[in-house]
Amino acid sequence: MRRGRPLLLLLLAALTLTALDARGGGGFDGVRRVADTAIGPAQAAVSSALGRDPDPDVAALEAEIARLTAELSRSGGLQRRVTELDRLLRLTRAGSYPTVPAQVTGAGSAFGFGATVAIDAGSRDGVREGQTVLDGDGLVGRTVRVGPYTSTVLLLTDPGFSAGARLTREGTVGLARGDGRLLTYELVEGGRVSVGDGLLTTGSDTFVPGVPVGRVTSVRAEPGALVTTAVVEPFVDLASLDLVGVVTEPPRGTPRVPLPLPR
Amino acid sequence: MRRVALGAAVLLTALLLQGALLSRLPGPPDLLLVVVVAFARAEGSGSGAVTGFAAGLLVDLSADHELGRVALAYAVAGHVAGLAQRRERSPLLPLVAAGAAAAVAVTAYALQGFLLGDPRTTVGAWLPAVAATVGWCVVLAVAVVPLVASLVRRLDP
Numbered sequence: 001m002r003r004g005r006p007l008l009l010l011l012l013a014a015l016t017l018t019a020l021d022a023r024g025g026g027g028f029d030g031v032r033r034v035a036d037t038a039i040g041p042a043q044a045a046v047s048s049a050l051g052r053d054p055d056p057d058v059a060a061l062e063a064e065i066a067r068l069t070a071e072l073s074r075s076g077g078l079q080r081r082v083t084e085l086d087r088l089l090r091l092t093r094a095g096s097y098p099t100v101p102a103q104v105t106g107a108g109s110a111f112g113f114g115a116t117v118a119i120d121a122g123s124r125d126g127v128r129e130g131q132t133v134l135d136g137d138g139l140v141g142r143t144v145r146v147g148p149y150t151s152t153v154l155l156l157t158d159p160g161f162s163a164g165a166r167l168t169r170e171g172t173v174g175l176a177r178g179d180g181r182l183l184t185y186e187l188v189e190g191g192r193v194s195v196g197d198g199l200l201t202t203g204s205d206t207f208v209p210g211v212p213v214g215r216v217t218s219v220r221a222e223p224g225a226l227v228t229t230a231v232v233e234p235f236v237d238l239a240s241l242d243l244v245g246v247v248t249e250p251p252r253g254t255p256r257v258p259l260p261l262p263r
Numbered sequence: 264m265r266r267v268a269l270g271a272a273v274l275l276t277a278l279l280l281q282g283a284l285l286s287r288l289p290g291p292p293d294l295l296l297v298v299v300v301a302f303a304r305a306e307g308s309g310s311g312a313v314t315g316f317a318a319g320l321l322v323d324l325s326a327d328h329e330l331g332r333v334a335l336a337y338a339v340a341g342h343v344a345g346l347a348q349r350r351e352r353s354p355l356l357p358l359v360a361a362g363a364a365a366a367v368a369v370t371a372y373a374l375q376g377f378l379l380g381d382p383r384t385t386v387g388a389w390l391p392a393v394a395a396t397v398g399w400c401v402v403l404a405v406a407v408v409p410l411v412a413s414l415v416r417r418l419d420p
Contacts, residue, residue: 006312007338007342010313010316010334015335017329017334018330018379021329022379032325036324039279039325043279043282046284047283104287106281106283106287106291109326109327109383111392111396112392112396113384113392116327
Protein backbone atom coordinates (compact mmCIF):
# COMPACT_ATOMS: atom_id res chain seq x y z
CA MET A 1 0.00 0.00 0.00
CA ARG A 2 2.72 2.44 1.04
CA ARG A 3 4.83 1.57 -1.97
CA GLY A 4 2.16 2.60 -4.42
CA ARG A 5 1.62 6.06 -2.94
CA PRO A 6 4.29 8.08 -4.84
CA LEU A 7 3.12 6.46 -8.06
CA LEU A 8 -0.47 7.55 -7.43
CA LEU A 9 0.64 11.15 -6.84
CA LEU A 10 2.71 11.12 -10.03
CA LEU A 11 -0.18 9.69 -12.05
CA LEU A 12 -2.47 12.38 -10.69
CA ALA A 13 0.08 15.07 -11.62
CA ALA A 14 0.49 13.65 -15.13
CA LEU A 15 -3.26 13.40 -15.70
CA THR A 16 -3.73 16.98 -14.49
CA LEU A 17 -1.09 18.23 -16.93
CA THR A 18 -2.67 16.26 -19.77
CA ALA A 19 -6.14 17.59 -18.97
CA LEU A 20 -4.90 21.19 -18.75
CA ASP A 21 -2.99 20.87 -22.02
CA ALA A 22 -5.87 19.12 -23.81
CA ARG A 23 -8.15 22.05 -22.91
CA GLY A 24 -6.05 24.16 -25.26
CA GLY A 25 -5.26 27.82 -24.89
CA GLY A 26 -1.52 27.29 -25.18
CA GLY A 27 -0.78 27.71 -21.45
CA PHE A 28 2.34 25.58 -21.76
CA ASP A 29 3.72 27.27 -24.89
CA GLY A 30 6.26 29.23 -22.87
CA VAL A 31 7.66 26.12 -21.15
CA ARG A 32 7.84 24.30 -24.47
CA ARG A 33 9.70 27.21 -26.05
CA VAL A 34 12.25 27.28 -23.21
CA ALA A 35 12.77 23.51 -23.50
CA ASP A 36 13.32 23.72 -27.26
CA THR A 37 15.74 26.63 -26.87
CA ALA A 38 17.73 24.58 -24.35
CA ILE A 39 17.64 21.22 -26.12
CA GLY A 40 17.41 22.11 -29.84
CA PRO A 41 20.92 23.62 -30.31
CA ALA A 42 22.50 20.92 -28.10
CA GLN A 43 20.87 18.23 -30.20
CA ALA A 44 22.05 19.92 -33.40
CA ALA A 45 25.59 20.05 -31.98
CA VAL A 46 25.54 16.33 -31.09
CA SER A 47 24.07 15.56 -34.48
CA SER A 48 26.79 17.44 -36.34
CA ALA A 49 29.50 15.97 -34.06
CA LEU A 50 28.28 12.55 -35.17
CA GLY A 51 28.80 13.73 -38.74
CA ARG A 52 25.20 13.73 -39.86
CA ASP A 53 24.74 17.38 -40.74
CA PRO A 54 25.25 18.39 -44.36
CA ASP A 55 27.08 21.54 -45.42
CA PRO A 56 24.66 24.51 -45.22
CA ASP A 57 25.35 25.38 -48.89
CA VAL A 58 24.62 21.82 -49.94
CA ALA A 59 21.43 21.91 -47.89
CA ALA A 60 20.32 25.15 -49.55
CA LEU A 61 21.10 23.80 -53.02
CA GLU A 62 19.28 20.55 -52.36
CA ALA A 63 16.25 22.48 -51.17
CA GLU A 64 16.43 24.52 -54.39
CA ILE A 65 16.57 21.31 -56.41
CA ALA A 66 13.59 19.98 -54.44
CA ARG A 67 11.58 23.10 -55.20
CA LEU A 68 12.50 23.13 -58.90
CA THR A 69 11.81 19.42 -59.32
CA ALA A 70 8.42 19.91 -57.69
CA GLU A 71 7.74 22.71 -60.16
CA LEU A 72 8.96 20.62 -63.11
CA SER A 73 6.78 17.66 -62.22
CA ARG A 74 3.82 19.98 -62.28
CA SER A 75 4.60 21.13 -65.81
CA GLY A 76 5.24 18.92 -68.82
CA GLY A 77 2.16 17.47 -70.42
CA LEU A 78 -0.07 18.68 -67.63
CA GLN A 79 1.00 22.31 -67.90
CA ARG A 80 -1.80 23.46 -70.17
CA ARG A 81 -4.44 21.64 -68.16
CA VAL A 82 -3.02 22.86 -64.88
CA THR A 83 -2.85 26.48 -66.04
CA GLU A 84 -6.41 26.27 -67.24
CA LEU A 85 -7.63 24.75 -63.99
CA ASP A 86 -5.64 27.23 -61.96
CA ARG A 87 -7.30 30.09 -63.76
CA LEU A 88 -10.69 28.46 -63.46
CA LEU A 89 -10.33 27.78 -59.77
CA ARG A 90 -8.79 31.21 -59.13
CA LEU A 91 -5.74 29.60 -57.62
CA THR A 92 -2.69 31.71 -57.28
CA ARG A 93 -0.07 30.68 -59.78
CA ALA A 94 2.18 28.04 -58.34
CA GLY A 95 5.18 30.27 -58.67
CA SER A 96 8.25 30.46 -56.55
CA TYR A 97 7.56 30.27 -52.84
CA PRO A 98 10.24 31.17 -50.30
CA THR A 99 11.43 27.81 -48.98
CA VAL A 100 13.56 27.05 -45.94
CA PRO A 101 15.72 23.91 -46.16
CA ALA A 102 15.50 21.57 -43.18
CA GLN A 103 17.09 18.29 -42.19
CA VAL A 104 14.87 15.47 -40.93
CA THR A 105 16.36 14.53 -37.57
CA GLY A 106 14.12 11.67 -36.54
CA ALA A 107 10.70 10.40 -35.64
CA GLY A 108 8.48 12.96 -34.00
CA SER A 109 5.85 11.03 -32.07
CA ALA A 110 6.11 8.86 -28.98
CA PHE A 111 6.44 5.07 -29.33
CA GLY A 112 6.20 5.27 -33.13
CA PHE A 113 2.47 6.02 -33.15
CA GLY A 114 1.39 8.02 -36.15
CA ALA A 115 3.59 9.36 -38.92
CA THR A 116 5.54 12.45 -37.90
CA VAL A 117 9.16 13.53 -38.21
CA ALA A 118 11.21 16.13 -36.40
CA ILE A 119 13.10 18.72 -38.48
CA ASP A 120 15.91 21.06 -37.46
CA ALA A 121 14.20 24.31 -38.50
CA GLY A 122 11.95 26.37 -36.26
CA SER A 123 10.35 29.76 -35.72
CA ARG A 124 13.79 31.41 -35.86
CA ASP A 125 14.00 30.28 -39.49
CA GLY A 126 10.55 31.62 -40.28
CA VAL A 127 8.67 28.34 -39.85
CA ARG A 128 5.11 28.64 -38.51
CA GLU A 129 2.41 26.11 -37.74
CA GLY A 130 0.41 24.71 -40.65
CA GLN A 131 2.99 25.39 -43.37
CA THR A 132 3.56 23.13 -46.37
CA VAL A 133 6.54 20.76 -46.29
CA LEU A 134 7.75 19.28 -49.59
CA ASP A 135 10.74 17.63 -51.19
CA GLY A 136 11.82 16.88 -54.74
CA ASP A 137 9.10 14.29 -55.26
CA GLY A 138 6.14 16.21 -53.89
CA LEU A 139 4.17 16.82 -50.73
CA VAL A 140 5.70 15.61 -47.46
CA GLY A 141 3.24 17.05 -44.95
CA ARG A 142 2.56 20.05 -42.80
CA THR A 143 4.22 21.60 -39.74
CA VAL A 144 2.29 21.04 -36.51
CA ARG A 145 4.46 21.90 -33.51
CA VAL A 146 6.99 24.69 -34.02
CA GLY A 147 9.69 25.54 -31.48
CA PRO A 148 12.42 28.16 -31.87
CA TYR A 149 14.95 25.61 -33.22
CA THR A 150 13.00 22.47 -34.14
CA SER A 151 9.58 21.59 -35.51
CA THR A 152 7.41 18.54 -35.96
CA VAL A 153 6.05 17.68 -39.40
CA LEU A 154 2.80 15.76 -39.70
CA LEU A 155 3.43 13.46 -42.67
CA LEU A 156 0.68 13.13 -45.25
CA THR A 157 0.07 9.50 -44.25
CA ASP A 158 -0.64 10.34 -40.59
CA PRO A 159 -4.25 9.62 -39.55
CA GLY A 160 -4.51 13.24 -38.39
CA PHE A 161 -3.55 14.67 -41.80
CA SER A 162 -6.08 15.94 -44.33
CA ALA A 163 -5.78 18.39 -47.20
CA GLY A 164 -7.80 19.48 -50.18
CA ALA A 165 -6.64 17.83 -53.41
CA ARG A 166 -7.76 17.60 -57.00
CA LEU A 167 -7.21 15.11 -59.78
CA THR A 168 -4.79 16.22 -62.49
CA ARG A 169 -6.93 14.76 -65.27
CA GLU A 170 -10.48 15.48 -64.16
CA GLY A 171 -9.85 18.49 -61.96
CA THR A 172 -12.34 17.12 -59.44
CA VAL A 173 -11.80 18.45 -55.95
CA GLY A 174 -11.83 16.12 -52.95
CA LEU A 175 -10.21 15.46 -49.64
CA ALA A 176 -6.94 13.57 -49.15
CA ARG A 177 -6.58 11.96 -45.73
CA GLY A 178 -3.76 10.06 -44.06
CA ASP A 179 -4.45 6.41 -43.50
CA GLY A 180 -1.46 5.13 -41.52
CA ARG A 181 0.68 3.96 -44.42
CA LEU A 182 -1.08 5.40 -47.47
CA LEU A 183 -3.55 8.14 -48.28
CA THR A 184 -7.21 7.90 -49.06
CA TYR A 185 -8.86 10.36 -51.39
CA GLU A 186 -12.57 10.98 -51.00
CA LEU A 187 -14.70 12.70 -53.54
CA VAL A 188 -18.41 13.32 -53.56
CA GLU A 189 -20.84 11.45 -55.75
CA GLY A 190 -20.50 12.20 -59.43
CA GLY A 191 -16.73 12.67 -59.28
CA ARG A 192 -14.87 10.21 -61.47
CA VAL A 193 -11.54 8.79 -60.42
CA SER A 194 -9.52 6.02 -62.03
CA VAL A 195 -6.37 4.10 -61.21
CA GLY A 196 -3.26 6.01 -62.27
CA ASP A 197 -4.71 9.49 -61.74
CA GLY A 198 -2.39 12.01 -60.09
CA LEU A 199 -3.36 14.29 -57.22
CA LEU A 200 -2.33 17.91 -56.61
CA THR A 201 -3.04 20.01 -53.52
CA THR A 202 -5.73 22.66 -53.94
CA GLY A 203 -4.18 24.91 -51.32
CA SER A 204 -5.67 26.99 -48.53
CA ASP A 205 -4.75 30.19 -46.73
CA THR A 206 -1.56 28.57 -45.44
CA PHE A 207 -1.24 25.54 -47.71
CA VAL A 208 0.47 25.79 -51.10
CA PRO A 209 -1.62 24.81 -54.15
CA GLY A 210 -0.36 22.62 -56.97
CA VAL A 211 2.03 20.39 -55.02
CA PRO A 212 2.04 16.78 -56.33
CA VAL A 213 0.55 14.48 -53.68
CA GLY A 214 0.44 10.97 -55.09
CA ARG A 215 -1.06 8.54 -57.58
CA VAL A 216 -4.31 6.58 -57.30
CA THR A 217 -3.62 2.84 -56.95
CA SER A 218 -7.14 1.52 -56.40
CA VAL A 219 -10.71 2.79 -56.22
CA ARG A 220 -13.36 1.64 -53.77
CA ALA A 221 -16.71 2.57 -55.23
CA GLU A 222 -19.60 1.18 -53.23
CA PRO A 223 -22.96 1.35 -54.97
CA GLY A 224 -25.24 3.87 -53.31
CA ALA A 225 -22.45 5.46 -51.27
CA LEU A 226 -22.29 9.25 -51.28
CA VAL A 227 -18.53 9.28 -51.33
CA THR A 228 -16.11 7.49 -53.66
CA THR A 229 -12.87 6.55 -51.95
CA ALA A 230 -9.58 5.99 -53.74
CA VAL A 231 -6.34 4.67 -52.26
CA VAL A 232 -3.41 6.94 -53.11
CA GLU A 233 0.28 6.15 -52.94
CA PRO A 234 2.35 9.24 -52.09
CA PHE A 235 4.99 10.36 -54.62
CA VAL A 236 7.37 11.00 -51.74
CA ASP A 237 9.37 8.09 -50.31
CA LEU A 238 8.59 8.65 -46.65
CA ALA A 239 10.96 5.93 -45.46
CA SER A 240 14.02 7.77 -46.73
CA LEU A 241 13.23 11.42 -46.01
CA ASP A 242 16.36 13.47 -45.57
CA LEU A 243 16.27 17.09 -46.69
CA VAL A 244 12.93 18.80 -47.00
CA GLY A 245 11.76 22.32 -47.76
CA VAL A 246 9.30 24.28 -45.65
CA VAL A 247 7.35 26.88 -47.62
CA THR A 248 7.46 29.82 -45.26
CA GLU A 249 5.22 32.27 -47.04
CA PRO A 250 1.53 31.59 -47.61
CA PRO A 251 0.19 31.94 -51.15
CA ARG A 252 -1.21 35.33 -52.02
CA GLY A 253 -4.84 35.91 -52.81
CA THR A 254 -7.74 33.65 -51.91
CA PRO A 255 -6.99 30.19 -53.25
CA ARG A 256 -9.58 28.46 -51.06
CA VAL A 257 -11.74 26.36 -53.33
CA PRO A 258 -15.21 25.23 -52.29
CA LEU A 259 -16.11 21.56 -52.72
CA PRO A 260 -18.36 20.99 -55.73
CA LEU A 261 -21.95 20.21 -54.84
CA PRO A 262 -23.20 16.72 -55.72
CA ARG A 263 -25.22 16.70 -58.90
CA MET B 264 21.26 15.94 -4.22
CA ARG B 265 24.02 14.00 -5.95
CA ARG B 266 21.46 11.36 -6.88
CA VAL B 267 19.26 13.99 -8.57
CA ALA B 268 22.29 15.34 -10.46
CA LEU B 269 23.20 11.84 -11.64
CA GLY B 270 19.64 11.19 -12.79
CA ALA B 271 19.48 14.51 -14.64
CA ALA B 272 22.87 13.96 -16.31
CA VAL B 273 21.99 10.46 -17.49
CA LEU B 274 18.52 11.51 -18.72
CA LEU B 275 19.83 14.55 -20.63
CA THR B 276 22.58 12.48 -22.26
CA ALA B 277 19.98 9.90 -23.27
CA LEU B 278 17.69 12.64 -24.62
CA LEU B 279 20.47 14.09 -26.81
CA LEU B 280 21.49 10.65 -28.12
CA GLN B 281 17.84 9.80 -28.73
CA GLY B 282 17.17 12.91 -30.81
CA ALA B 283 20.46 12.97 -32.70
CA LEU B 284 20.90 9.27 -33.40
CA LEU B 285 18.32 6.72 -32.26
CA SER B 286 15.06 8.29 -33.42
CA ARG B 287 16.14 7.83 -37.05
CA LEU B 288 16.23 4.03 -36.71
CA PRO B 289 13.13 2.02 -37.56
CA GLY B 290 10.97 1.39 -34.54
CA PRO B 291 12.22 3.76 -33.20
CA PRO B 292 14.18 2.63 -30.10
CA ASP B 293 13.30 4.52 -26.92
CA LEU B 294 16.51 5.11 -24.96
CA LEU B 295 14.85 7.18 -22.22
CA LEU B 296 12.47 4.36 -21.40
CA VAL B 297 15.45 2.00 -21.08
CA VAL B 298 17.18 4.47 -18.73
CA VAL B 299 14.01 4.60 -16.60
CA VAL B 300 13.97 0.79 -16.47
CA ALA B 301 17.65 0.78 -15.48
CA PHE B 302 17.09 3.17 -12.54
CA ALA B 303 14.08 1.12 -11.46
CA ARG B 304 16.18 -2.08 -11.46
CA ALA B 305 18.96 -0.38 -9.52
CA GLU B 306 16.84 1.37 -6.89
CA GLY B 307 13.33 -0.04 -6.92
CA SER B 308 9.80 0.92 -7.91
CA GLY B 309 9.62 4.30 -6.19
CA SER B 310 12.76 5.58 -7.87
CA GLY B 311 11.61 4.08 -11.15
CA ALA B 312 8.30 5.95 -11.02
CA VAL B 313 9.90 9.30 -10.15
CA THR B 314 12.65 8.94 -12.79
CA GLY B 315 9.99 7.89 -15.29
CA PHE B 316 7.84 10.92 -14.54
CA ALA B 317 10.80 13.29 -14.99
CA ALA B 318 12.01 11.59 -18.17
CA GLY B 319 8.48 11.56 -19.59
CA LEU B 320 8.06 15.29 -18.98
CA LEU B 321 11.31 15.92 -20.92
CA VAL B 322 9.90 13.93 -23.84
CA ASP B 323 6.47 15.60 -23.59
CA LEU B 324 7.98 19.09 -23.80
CA SER B 325 9.30 18.51 -27.31
CA ALA B 326 6.49 16.29 -28.60
CA ASP B 327 3.33 17.15 -30.49
CA HIS B 328 0.94 15.49 -28.03
CA GLU B 329 -0.55 16.73 -24.75
CA LEU B 330 1.85 17.38 -21.87
CA GLY B 331 1.96 14.59 -19.27
CA ARG B 332 1.11 11.66 -21.52
CA VAL B 333 4.58 10.13 -21.76
CA ALA B 334 5.21 11.22 -18.14
CA LEU B 335 2.34 8.98 -17.04
CA ALA B 336 3.38 6.13 -19.34
CA TYR B 337 7.02 6.19 -18.14
CA ALA B 338 6.01 6.56 -14.46
CA VAL B 339 3.88 3.40 -14.63
CA ALA B 340 6.63 1.66 -16.62
CA GLY B 341 9.26 2.63 -14.02
CA HIS B 342 7.04 1.32 -11.22
CA VAL B 343 6.50 -1.99 -13.04
CA ALA B 344 10.19 -2.37 -13.91
CA GLY B 345 11.15 -1.97 -10.24
CA LEU B 346 8.90 -4.79 -9.04
CA ALA B 347 10.22 -8.27 -8.21
CA GLN B 348 13.44 -6.93 -6.69
CA ARG B 349 13.78 -9.55 -3.96
CA ARG B 350 13.32 -12.60 -6.15
CA GLU B 351 16.32 -14.79 -6.83
CA ARG B 352 18.75 -12.93 -8.99
CA SER B 353 18.29 -14.35 -12.42
CA PRO B 354 20.28 -12.61 -15.17
CA LEU B 355 17.16 -12.65 -17.31
CA LEU B 356 14.98 -10.83 -14.79
CA PRO B 357 16.04 -7.27 -15.81
CA LEU B 358 15.29 -8.10 -19.44
CA VAL B 359 11.84 -9.46 -18.58
CA ALA B 360 11.22 -6.33 -16.51
CA ALA B 361 12.34 -4.14 -19.45
CA GLY B 362 9.97 -5.92 -21.82
CA ALA B 363 7.04 -5.72 -19.41
CA ALA B 364 7.71 -2.03 -18.70
CA ALA B 365 7.82 -1.23 -22.43
CA ALA B 366 4.53 -3.02 -23.08
CA VAL B 367 2.91 -1.21 -20.13
CA ALA B 368 4.23 2.19 -21.30
CA VAL B 369 2.92 1.82 -24.86
CA THR B 370 -0.42 0.53 -23.63
CA ALA B 371 -0.82 3.38 -21.13
CA TYR B 372 -0.02 5.90 -23.87
CA ALA B 373 -2.49 4.25 -26.26
CA LEU B 374 -5.25 4.21 -23.61
CA GLN B 375 -4.75 7.93 -23.00
CA GLY B 376 -4.96 8.45 -26.74
CA PHE B 377 -8.24 6.56 -26.77
CA LEU B 378 -9.64 8.79 -24.00
CA LEU B 379 -8.40 11.97 -25.70
CA GLY B 380 -9.63 10.96 -29.15
CA ASP B 381 -6.13 10.81 -30.67
CA PRO B 382 -6.59 9.46 -34.24
CA ARG B 383 -3.13 7.83 -34.21
CA THR B 384 -3.47 5.45 -31.29
CA THR B 385 -5.69 2.90 -32.98
CA VAL B 386 -5.89 -0.80 -32.08
CA GLY B 387 -4.18 -1.56 -35.38
CA ALA B 388 -1.24 0.70 -34.56
CA TRP B 389 -0.94 -0.54 -30.95
CA LEU B 390 0.40 -4.02 -31.66
CA PRO B 391 3.29 -2.98 -33.97
CA ALA B 392 4.17 -0.18 -31.52
CA VAL B 393 4.30 -2.66 -28.61
CA ALA B 394 6.38 -5.12 -30.63
CA ALA B 395 8.93 -2.50 -31.72
CA THR B 396 9.21 -0.80 -28.32
CA VAL B 397 9.50 -4.07 -26.36
CA GLY B 398 12.07 -5.48 -28.80
CA TRP B 399 14.34 -2.42 -28.71
CA CYS B 400 13.90 -1.94 -24.97
CA VAL B 401 15.08 -5.49 -24.20
CA VAL B 402 18.05 -5.18 -26.60
CA LEU B 403 19.18 -1.81 -25.19
CA ALA B 404 18.59 -2.96 -21.59
CA VAL B 405 21.40 -5.52 -21.97
CA ALA B 406 23.89 -2.63 -22.09
CA VAL B 407 22.14 0.19 -20.23
CA VAL B 408 20.94 -1.64 -17.07
CA PRO B 409 24.46 -2.72 -15.94
CA LEU B 410 25.86 0.72 -16.86
CA VAL B 411 23.33 2.64 -14.75
CA ALA B 412 23.68 0.08 -11.92
CA SER B 413 27.43 0.71 -11.78
CA LEU B 414 26.91 4.49 -11.82
CA VAL B 415 24.43 4.26 -8.93
CA ARG B 416 26.79 1.98 -6.94
CA ARG B 417 29.69 4.34 -7.44
CA LEU B 418 27.61 7.23 -6.16
CA ASP B 419 26.42 5.39 -3.03
CA PRO B 420 28.78 2.57 -2.09
